Amino acid sequence: MSAGGDALVLMPTGGGKSLCYQVPAIARHRAGHGVAVVVSPLIALMHDQVGALEEAGVHAAFLNSSLELADVQRIEREMMSGRLVLLYAAPERLTTPRMLGQLDSLHERGLLSLFAIDEAHCVSQWGHDFREDYLGLHVLHERYADVPRIALTATADEHTRADIVSRLQLEDARVFISSFDRPNIRYRVVEKDDPRKQLLRFIGDEHEGDAGIVYCQSRKKVDETAAWLETEGITALPYHAGLDAAVRQRHQNRFLREDGIVMVATIAFGMGIDKPDVRFVAHLDLPKNIESYYQETGRAGRDGEPAEAWMAYGLADVVNQRRMIDDSPAGEEFKRAQRGKLDALLALAEAHDCRRMRLLDYFGEPSRSCGNCDNCLNPPAVWDATEAARKLLSCIYRFGQHGRGPRSFGAAHLIDVLRGKATEKVAQYGHDGLSTFGVGADLSEQQWRGVLRQLVALGHVVSEGEYNTLALTDGARAVLKGEVQLLLRVPSDTPKRGRLARGGGSAGRGAKGSGAPADLDAAAQVRFEALRAWRGEVAREHNLPTYIIFSNATLAEMARRAPATLGDLGEVSGVGAKKLEAYGREILRVLDAGR
Incomplete structure (x- = not known):
């Protein structure tokens, strides 16, 4: 990609898709090719990725409706000068006459590096999150045929992939398909039997103090479930399209920046959420298809630590999903395809064998029994x-x-x-x-x-x-x-406390909600908590999520090694030159105080 050429990239949520365009963008900028334009559907994603890039010393910016006019004009000047490495923009902005005029000018001067189209499944009517604004992106090939384009998505079956290629005119693109397996996620489906109590037992017994997401089908159910969890002592926030935009943003910011919050949401929440330490994703209602289920559950455990995908499922879920398809105004061909997708998800929910094998088979990836789903750990009768x-x-x-x-x-x-x-x-x-x-x-x-x-x-x-x-x-x-x-x-009882303790839930980590590995000794645990508190203060000052400052894994390695010099600290993975310069002495001070 750094040398030119188009690409279609399919990679699981949390697999590092953003690096697939950020690294080429940096390389091409250094070679004098100018700015890379990233098409992104969400303001929150733009904000967090730009913050992370700036923290790493890469000049990046976004253009969206959250900016004042003066900020828009400043960023446009940075873009037109060629000094900007990456610019994030929504698809509807990218295809405006003003933006296309600016891109024309950059192109004429050889300062248009590449286009990255994130969440590319949104261009397909067969995808699970179709967005009409994406249809206009064919103009990028028609207008800038010599500028490399890379389309990226985490979930696309063969039909959706073909639609992406056709609609974005990527017939000559190289296709890169990574494994869809997320081995750190444990998949579990339980039969509905008072699902609220089942959810409370699941969170209380296995994920107390952890960050998590609970998906519900309706806005009313989101509001009621969030309020009920609050009465049960669990910090929970609602999120759906019916809430005021400022409320949604405030709740999302809290979820990203604070520890141990449970977000109760409709599917309006989630795309582009990069929070790495989400320990569980729970479904109180059946999703529409395997693509939705895979993408939503994939928001758990992006840091590679153990996480769980838990779903309560019953007869009413099947009936409701089938009725939604039958009652939709879509054409019969589309309905037939949606029924087939739902059937595949139902087969996963009713499976007697390894759920991971079923999931990966849907995406055309052969696998073996995982030993880390409910059916593998407790084979159903x-x-x-x-x-x-x-x-x-x-x-x-x-x-x-x-x-x-x-x-x-x-x-x-x-x-x-x-x-x-x-x-x-x-x-x-x-x-x-x-x-x-x-x-x-x-x-x-x-x-x-x-x-x-x-x-x-x-x-x-x-x-x-x-x-x-x-x-x-x-x-x-x-x-x-x-x-x-x-x-x-055979109808099974709800799993008892500790029944799935092997390797799941909070296994492999220290105190609940802390994100600390269990292999840290007592002194290192103290250092880790001190570093975590310091990181929280810095994140608040910079108005950024804590994981953009340093990940839990990097803090744990600092706590484990306890470096005493800047040179030693620089050898810790995740501590680059810019962060060493910005935070090195403060980190050494925190570590020294914890000795």
Whole structure:
């Protein structure tokens, strides 16, 4: 890239995508090629990346709506002079006549180094976060054909990749695909059974004091969950598009700059969040597809330390996601594709085998059992549910054949009939006279709900209409005839405290929420906490997240080595020449006070 040429880069969240354009930008600037322009969709991402680059001694800036006119004019002068190494801008700004005119002038003078299009999946209608403003970026190739372009994304299946190449005219680009594996993340899916209490147990038992993200589908649920966590003693903030922009920014700043905050959010939060010490991502609702799930869970453990992706999942999630697809105004081809993506996610949620293998297989990457997901650590019991499924499907069929009352009913009534419960509703519609009445008395209500959920997930049953009534699909016929065997998961209890203690949660780190490695001795732990307190003061003074000053890993190495001279300190990974000059003596002072 430093020599020219286009590229498409697929690399997991936290894998170092930004380095793929920052390093070439620096190299090309030193060779006299001028400024690199980075297309970025989020103000927060621009702010943090520019802050980190400036801390490292690289001249960078951003242009967005948060700036006053005088600041915009100053940055434009820096850009037009060629002194700026990287400029971050949103796609809608980049394609304005004013900006294109400035780029034309830079191009004519040979001062337009490269274009980096971050979050490139946003250009594709098949991607999970399509943004119309990205469609105008084809102008970069048409107008500046000799300027290298690099498109980057963390999540794109083959269909989305092809769309990126076509829409951005990257047919001649080299394609670089990194492994999608994030081995430090443990994947866990639990069956919904009072999900609030399950979430509280998960955070309290395994992630007390840790930074984390909790995703919910609706704004109302975000507000209610954040308020409820606060009443339970957990510092939690809501984030969704319905909040005032200033409130959203304040909450995001607190999450990035303070330790131990849990952000409860819709999918409006997350893209471009570089906070490295997020120890968990929890889903209280099923995402739309594997791409969304992968990107959202990938915001955990960007520092490489152990982290968890936890999801509570139930029948209502399946029904809601299918209805959202069916009720959308999109064309049938798009809906078909979305159903296929949802089916892949449901297969991951219902899997008996390694979840990581399922996840990586979706992205076309072969793998072996990871030994670090819930299914690997505690293999789920399975049972031959073929006969149970036939009974359930037969009962739904008989509802449609029975002459009294409606022809379809919901899950609760279905299970009452199967279990032979003589309710008022069962008697009202004469369902106690059906041949399927009581044929499932040997199974509990929870077991029947598990069977129904998995039959819906497998596409044999659909839930229809305002009242979520059940109906059979064409695929149910083979099951009813006994032509296929169904091995389903045995409903499991919620994992007990410590059940997944091997290598997960806070394993491998010191005090909860501190980010300190557990291998630091007592004296080094004291030095680490002193350095962390000092770093917090510096970050507040500079209005930057703490990890941009120094990462936890760098502080831990300082605490472990306890360097006594600037020369020794300069050998610590993460301490470059500029940071050594800016902070070296203060760090030595902090370390000396902790001896």
